[in-house]
Amino acid sequence: MLVTRDPITADGALLLKTYHCxxxxxxxxxxxxxxxxxxxxxVVSFPLRVMNGRAAVFTRPHNDALSRLADERGWAVRRARLSTEEFVDVDKERGGTEH
Structure with a gap:
């Protein structure tokens, strides 16, 4: 059987350049x-630039929405930034917002 009815769980999920789409x-x-x-x-990642090279204006509103969700649920949030992407690490087991 290729499909199981049991839920699939994981320690972590990577939503790389997926969330905003x-x-x-x-x-x-x-x-x-x-x-x-x-x-x-x-872990959610957002590109800092769009395909034409301009700054990605959608990153800040999505980051703010993720922060509000984490605050509502009591989840911890950490952020990291590279030259091309911003990462948001949402920890559902630890409470409180970190930076």
Whole structure:
């Protein structure tokens, strides 16, 4: 059998350059994905530039929405930045926001 009815769980989930695409197609879908994915840690990445090289203006609003979700749920959030991407690490097991 290729499909099982048992839920798949993981220690961590990587949503690399995915969240903003899902959220743009259906408002609230990115937050729902982070909230409902069966993983204790979720790492979300946002590109800092769009395909034409301009600054990605969607990063800040999505980061703010993730922070609000984490605050509401009592999850810890850590952030990291590279020259091309910003990462948000959501820890569903630890409470409180970190920077």
């Amino acid at each position: 899902v959220e743009d197609r259906l408002s609230g879908a990115g937050l729902r994905l982070v909230a409902e994915v069966a993983a204790n840690k979720v």
